[in-house]
Amino acid sequence: MKIHLKPSKDLSSVSLLLVAAVKQKKGKNFSTQLNILDASLKKEIEAMECLASFDGNLGCTLSLSPNGKRVILMGLGESSDLTVEKLRRSFAKVFKSLRRSKNKDLSIDLHSFSGKFKELKTYETLLESLYLADYEYLKYKSDSKPSELVNVHFYSKNLKATQVKKSDDRIASICDSVNFCRDLVNEVPNVLHSEKYAKVIEEDVKKTLKGKGVTVKILNKAAIKKENMNLLLSVNGGSAYEPRLVHLTYIPKKKAKGHKHIALVGKGITFDTGGYSLKPSASMAGMKFDMGGSATVYSAFRAAVLTGSPHKLTCILAMTDNAVSSLATFPDAVFKGRSGKTVEILNTDAEGRLILADALDYACDQKPDAIIDAATLTGACLVAFGKEVCAIMGNDDKLVNQILKSAHNSDEYMWQLPIIEEYRQQIKSKIADIKNIGAPGKAGTPVAGAFLEEFIKNKISWAHLDIAGVCDSQNHLPYCPETGGSGLIVRTLCNYLS
Numbered sequence: 001m002k003i004h005l006k007p008s009k010d011l012s013s014v015s016l017l018l019v020a021a022v023k024q025k026k027g028k029n030f031s032t033q034l035n036i037l038d039a040s041l042k043k044e045i046e047a048m049e050c051l052a053s054f055d056g057n058l059g060c061t062l063s064l065s066p067n068g069k070r071v072i073l074m075g076l077g078e079s080s081d082l083t084v085e086k087l088r089r090s091f092a093k094v095f096k097s098l099r100r101s102k103n104k105d106l107s108i109d110l111h112s113f114s115g116k117f118k119e120l121k122t123y124e125t126l127l128e129s130l131y132l133a134d135y136e137y138l139k140y141k142s143d144s145k146p147s148e149l150v151n152v153h154f155y156s157k158n159l160k161a162t163q164v165k166k167s168d169d170r171i172a173s174i175c176d177s178v179n180f181c182r183d184l185v186n187e188v189p190n191v192l193h194s195e196k197y198a199k200v201i202e203e204d205v206k207k208t209l210k211g212k213g214v215t216v217k218i219l220n221k222a223a224i225k226k227e228n229m230n231l232l233l234s235v236n237g238g239s240a241y242e243p244r245l246v247h248l249t250y251i252p253k254k255k256a257k258g259h260k261h262i263a264l265v266g267k268g269i270t271f272d273t274g275g276y277s278l279k280p281s282a283s284m285a286g287m288k289f290d291m292g293g294s295a296t297v298y299s300a301f302r303a304a305v306l307t308g309s310p311h312k313l314t315c316i317l318a319m320t321d322n323a324v325s326s327l328a329t330f331p332d333a334v335f336k337g338r339s340g341k342t343v344e345i346l347n348t349d350a351e352g353r354l355i356l357a358d359a360l361d362y363a364c365d366q367k368p369d370a371i372i373d374a375a376t377l378t379g380a381c382l383v384a385f386g387k388e389v390c391a392i393m394g395n396d397d398k399l400v401n402q403i404l405k406s407a408h409n410s411d412e413y414m415w416q417l418p419i420i421e422e423y424r425q426q427i428k429s430k431i432a433d434i435k436n437i438g439a440p441g442k443a444g445t446p447v448a449g450a451f452l453e454e455f456i457k458n459k460i461s462w463a464h465l466d467i468a469g470v471c472d473s474q475n476h477l478p479y480c481p482e483t484g485g486s487g488l489i490v491r492t493l494c495n496y497l498s
């Protein structure tokens with residue numbers, strides 16, 4: 001898909017035009033500016049009877065065919081009720097419906113959409129909506145036909161292509177990274193095992209982040225053993241593949257005043273069978289997405305580097321599958337991880353927190369100002385928040401609030417859960433320092449948070465994002481695919497890192 005910004009003069013060759021219509025409180029049912037059209041076409045449309053039944057409600061469209069052209073009126077509802085997110089969603093819906101409409105070109109009257117917001121903000125929102133809604137995962141479809149829509153033209157009197165170059169580049173970088181995250185989450189586990197996953201990241205860094213100040217270090221099994229990451233190794237016990245710890249560092253060319261060092265840590269379980277605490281079949285299918293935390297933090301790191309973040313960034317991805325074999329870890333096992341704490345593993349299906357424990361301890365040694373981890377950590381998060389809301393918890397409310405603000409700026413839902421003393425008590429073990437599960441069916445998400453907190457050293461600010469619900473789509477957002485990787489939270493984290 002190519003996007004063009006054009007002056008709003010010559011519309012003669014336009015075949016499919018999208019114009020926004022705003023609902024009115026009194027008098028006429030809606031108003032739209034058809035001024036962009038030539039006078040005769042405008043007159044022809046205004047005389048159409050079907051206009052009377054169109055009220056400009058948000059999400060309603062009216063398709064007109066004056067003089068062999070196609071003009072679609074898209075309702076925005078009342079101007080005072082419009083939000084950026086409503087615009088992003090409703091535009092994505094219309095765009096998706098047009099993708100298979102046998103049109104090569106879609107033209108948009110930008111000005112008609114920008115009643116409430118500045119034209120540049122409107123342009124950025126529509127651009128973002130386009131890039132995100134355009135994504136499809138077709139890799140394994142033999143008969144896939146790419147979208148027939150190849151050109152999107154924005155017509156504007158006020159904006160010029162040269163003026164919006166910065167916005168174009170920024171939005172394209174962020175959305176490309178969101179879509180990269182979706183690709184990673186969608187990739188199948190027989191292809192994306194830990195050894196391959198590390199290579200895919202390394203190759204993407206070399207290809208996409210070349211010359212931007214990023215270095216890659218990959219720890220193989222021997223190096224992971226040397227680091228005493230025995231909790232990561234315990235999860236890897238049943239695997240046919242070596243574990244990997246990917247360690248990326250970004251040093252900005254221009255360090256802004258007050259720049260920080262932020263470390264991102266991600267759970268990269270390429271498939272979660274549960275191990276000996278085996279998942280029932282119905283819960284196991286879909287667990288290729290259990291590397292979603294690592295895909296999310298890497299993609300946010302990628303977007304932040306591409307958009308020139310002023311902060312030093314460290315990104316740590318812990319990778320293995322959680323498989324069953326005679327070498328897999330038994331429930332009741334005790335391991336001493338990198339931090340020196342001993343952990344009684346009472347449930348091998350609570351594996352995410354084990355690999356994160358070693359990765360967080362390693363991250364602390366990089367001496368960052370703050371650590372943010374993301375993981376598809378608990379089924380309980382889905383019970384609490386469904387597919388819609390990401391859970392956040394941490395040891396520093398200032399950091400948590402900053403991330404909540406970024407989520408708000410990005411129109412992504414996030415809500416804080418508490419880590420209280422009682423939850424910390426739940427993970428005390430009778431025979432080791434801590435155990436990897438709390439009381440069954442009780443506060444599963446923040447208890448997992450309390451477990452992770454044990455591995456934060458030196459009072460470093462830390463926040464944990466449980467993305468178990470939001471990581472893959474269930475047809476709930478028009479700018480996300482119906483199923484598969486959603487790419488949600490990448491925009492929030494990129495906003496925070498920039």
Ligand code: BES
Nearest residue numbers: 347349350351376377378379380437468
């Ligand atoms: N990857 C799962 C979490 C998960 C489960 C995400 C279902 C999305 C849907 C995680 O490794 C896991 O299995 N967690 C257990 C923890 C429990 C054993 C304490 C869970 O949530 O059941």
Ligand code: MN
Nearest residue numbers: 272349350351
């Ligand atoms: Mn598990």
Ligand code: ZN
Nearest residue numbers: 269272290352
């Ligand atoms: Zn898992």
